Amino acid sequence: MPPDHNLDDYVDPYAPGHRHSADGKPGPLRVGLGGPVGSGKTALAAALCRTLGAEYDLAVVTNDIYTTEDADFLRRNAVLPDDRIEAVQTGCCPHTAIRDDITANLDAVELLESRHPGLELVLVESGGDNLTASFSYGLVDAQIFVIDVAGGDKVPRKGGPGVTAADLLVVNKTDLAPMVGADLDVMRRDSAAVRNGKPTHLISLREDPSAATVAEWVREQIRARVLV
Amino acid sequence: MTSALLTLADSRLPAGGHTHSGGVEQAIAAGIVHDPGSLATFLRRRLATSGLVAAGLAAAACGAAAERLAALDDEADARTPSPASRTASRQQGRGLVRVGRRAWPSPLWDALTDRPHHPIALGVAAGAGGLAPRDAASAAAYLSISGPATAAQRLLAMDPLTVAAVTARLSPDVDDVAERAVGELPAATDPLLDLLAEVHAARKDRFFAS
Amino acid sequence: MRTVVQIVARPGPGGRTVLPVVRAGGQLAVRRTGAASVHLVATAFGPLGGDDAEISLVVEEGARLAVRSVAAAIALPSRGEPLPSAQRIRATVAGALDLRLEPTVVAVRAHHQAELTAHLADGAVLTATEQVLLGRSGEEPGRWTGTTRIERAGRPVLHTTVGLGPGEPAWLPPVAPRAYASTVHSAAEGPADDAEVATGEDAVRLPLPGGWVTTAWGTELHRVVGAVDALSPAADLRGTA
Numbered sequence: 317m318p319p320d321h322n323l324d325d326y327v328d329p330y331a332p333g334h335r336h337s338a339d340g341k342p343g344p345l346r347v348g349l350g351g352p353v354g355s356g357k358t359a360l361a362a363a364l365c366r367t368l369g370a371e372y373d374l375a376v377v378t379n380d381i382y383t384t385e386d387a388d389f390l391r392r393n394a395v396l397p398d399d400r401i402e403a404v405q406t407g408c409c410p411h412t413a414i415r416d417d418i419t420a421n422l423d424a425v426e427l428l429e430s431r432h433p434g435l436e437l438v439l440v441e442s443g444g445d446n447l448t449a450s451f452s453y454g455l456v457d458a459q460i461f462v463i464d465v466a467g468g469d470k471v472p473r474k475g476g477p478g479v480t481a482a483d484l485l486v487v488n489k490t491d492l493a494p495m496v497g498a499d500l501d502v503m504r505r506d507s508a509a510v511r512n513g514k515p516t517h518l519i520s521l522r523e524d525p526s527a528a529t530v531a532e533w534v535r536e537q538i539r540a541r542v543l544v
Numbered sequence: 545m546t547s548a549l550l551t552l553a554d555s556r557l558p559a560g561g562h563t564h565s566g567g568v569e570q571a572i573a574a575g576i577v578h579d580p581g582s583l584a585t586f587l588r589r590r591l592a593t594s595g596l597v598a599a600g601l602a603a604a605a606c607g608a609a610a611e612r613l614a615a616l617d618d619e620a621d622a623r624t625p626s627p628a629s630r631t632a633s634r635q636q637g638r639g640l641v642r643v644g645r646r647a648w649p650s651p652l653w654d655a656l657t658d659r660p661h662h663p664i665a666l667g668v669a670a671g672a673g674g675l676a677p678r679d680a681a682s683a684a685a686y687l688s689i690s691g692p693a694t695a696a697q698r699l700l701a702m703d704p705l706t707v708a709a710v711t712a713r714l715s716p717d718v719d720d721v722a723e724r725a726v727g728e729l730p731a732a733t734d735p736l737l738d739l740l741a742e743v744h745a746a747r748k749d750r751f752f753a754s
Numbered sequence: 755m756r757t758v759v760q761i762v763a764r765p766g767p768g769g770r771t772v773l774p775v776v777r778a779g780g781q782l783a784v785r786r787t788g789a790a791s792v793h794l795v796a797t798a799f800g801p802l803g804g805d806d807a808e809i810s811l812v813v814e815e816g817a818r819l820a821v822r823s824v825a826a827a828i829a830l831p832s833r834g835e836p837l838p839s840a841q842r843i844r845a846t847v848a849g850a851l852d853l854r855l856e857p858t859v860v861a862v863r864a865h866h867q868a869e870l871t872a873h874l875a876d877g878a879v880l881t882a883t884e885q886v887l888l889g890r891s892g893e894e895p896g897r898w899t900g901t902t903r904i905e906r907a908g909r910p911v912l913h914t915t916v917g918l919g920p921g922e923p924a925w926l927p928p929v930a931p932r933a934y935a936s937t938v939h940s941a942a943e944g945p946a947d948d949a950e951v952a953t954g955e956d957a958v959r960l961p962l963p964g965g966w967v968t969t970a971w972g973t974e975l976h977r978v979v980g981a982v983d984a985l986s987p988a989a990d991l992r993g994t995a
């Protein structure tokens with residue numbers, strides 16, 4: 317017998333918007349960290365863990381393409397215990413795993429949530445991809461796209477979903493700008509032009525290893541979520 | 545047959561299948577799969593063993609009551625002695641339950657455990673989608689080769705048209721396996737697949753979860 | 755030809771095992787060869803295609819039984835239409851059963867079907883081995899299908915069917931072995947009998963609740979048996995001998 321397919325008044329109890337823990341509180345804020353290979357996603361994740369680890373109950377999911385290198389880096393550099401880091405295999409398709417079929421990442425997030433019931437923040441770091449990579453909002457509540465000045469100051473102008481649609485665009489390695497001939501003002505202006513009012517932060521993890529401005533943005537997202 | 549079967553067997557159904565190679569990644573590492581011919585052989589082998597078992601379990605789970613589902617989950621364990629293969633099956637079962645609950649809302653889902661074997665979840669999904677046991681068997685048999693075929697295509701950079709042809713030409717075998725599986729709980733096993741699964745699970749450098 | 759064997763092992767006085775029932779008819783005879791061991795002796799060539807053997811083993815609580823055979827069995831093809839030969843072993847075990855028969859050699863054009871069904875009570879211990887060689891020396895391989903089902907307290911622990919030889923769908927080059935061996939051990943759940951996964955070249959050991967199953971395959975039977983033994987925890991194999 318075919319099931320009832322009246323979708324008009326169907327409330328999906330499992331949809332992300334209805335995600336609540338048993339006591340009715342919203343689950344942890346899930347923040348996606350995406351961006352091209354080498355732009356500094358893992359270093360930023362480590363910085364956020366160090367800066368926010370004392371304030372929030374947090375954990376990280378890594379999407380290494382081939383090895384557990386990123387997860388291992390975080391274990392060494394993020395002062396995070398092993399049981400707060402989960403690595404997922406992405407079947408040669410890091411892009412698919414964060415956007416089209418997010419199952420493996422949801423499993424990892426839910427595993428961390430069940431292991432740490434008080435979790436307040438989960439960072440989901442994508443495998444290094446290209447400028448078209450973006451997270452599904454079924455997986456994350458907010459996403460940060462990380463590019464670096466060494467990739468050239470034309471990257472913001474070229475756009476792509478990562479640059480234009482991410483909730484926060486981070487331009488990393490500003491300390492390298494003079495060496496690679498990148499004009500930070502151009503990058504700032506081009507970003508503003510394509511991002512429709514959404515913020516862009518220019519940072520150098522070498523000069524500020526705490527990633528203070530990005531950490532503050534994450535705090536705002538957590539506060540906004542708790543208030544809802 | 546209804547179009548629910550097409551949805552269920554669609555590789556784009558977000559149930560986590562794309563992160564599993566069904567042993568192909570390790571078969572490639574071991575030199576067993578290296579070209580379209582050896583891929584076809586591997587797929588036929590997988591279809592005749594774990595595919596047949598999955599089809600039987602999925603057909604039996606389609607429309608089954610809670611108690612029967614628990615017994616079938618035990619039968620799936622007994623037919624899957626490899627811990628790595630069990631984990632892979634239960635991971636994919638959980639992924640299918642997650643999307644299945646939302647795609648085909650039904651009280652049937654509540655009869656399942658948190659992490660059922662994939663064929664059991666597949667049978668329940670088929671039942672919830674208004675399909676028959678034979679359809680569930682078809683989906684299980686097809687999925688036992690479609691995911692591994694795609695994995696091989698990615699890992700070996702094979703011509704996707706060739707891989708599509710290899711899969712399509714196995715259609716009669718897929719139909720035959722689905723036909724034989726209904727009403728039975730076959731136990732066909734391939735120790736080679738168990739060995740590949742365990743060696744693969746112990747590796748740190750891998751693209752796929754299984 | 756139909757062969758029937760029935761053996762019941764029961765605890766006797768002083769902790770010894772007695773065998774109140776030992777029956778054999780057809781192509782097998784049973785000889786008691788030790789305090790708690792019997793040997794199956796073939797009384798004819800074969801089995802031939804169409805032959806059917808049913809071996810029933812009951813080991814009651816507190817009893818131990820070891821079952822052996824004196825020589826390899828050579829499965830031969832039937833003369834007329836092709837029929838498989840079959841051997842079904844049904845074991846009901848509350849004590850300890852150690853079942854280790856000599857290899858089965860399957861001649862060209864023969865198809866032998868072996869089946870082991872074991873119903874184990876909560877405290878039962880089972881060790882069972884299987885050794886198969888496809889084809890006699892210099893001969894093309896025959897076909898062998900082996901099914902093992904083990905239940906403990908009514909729940910399935912292991913259920914597998916392995917098919918070897920021409921016509922078996924998963925016996926395909928480049929992995930189409932002539933020799934195959936497997937040992938399964940199942941005791942009541944407890945750390946003493948647990949075993950982790952272990953792998954070798956064409957050999958794998960998988961854990962079972964309170965035990966393990968080890969399988970190996972290759973071209974030469976003695977090497978394959980050696981590979982199984984190398985991965986099988988030794989202490990468990992001696993447990994019931």
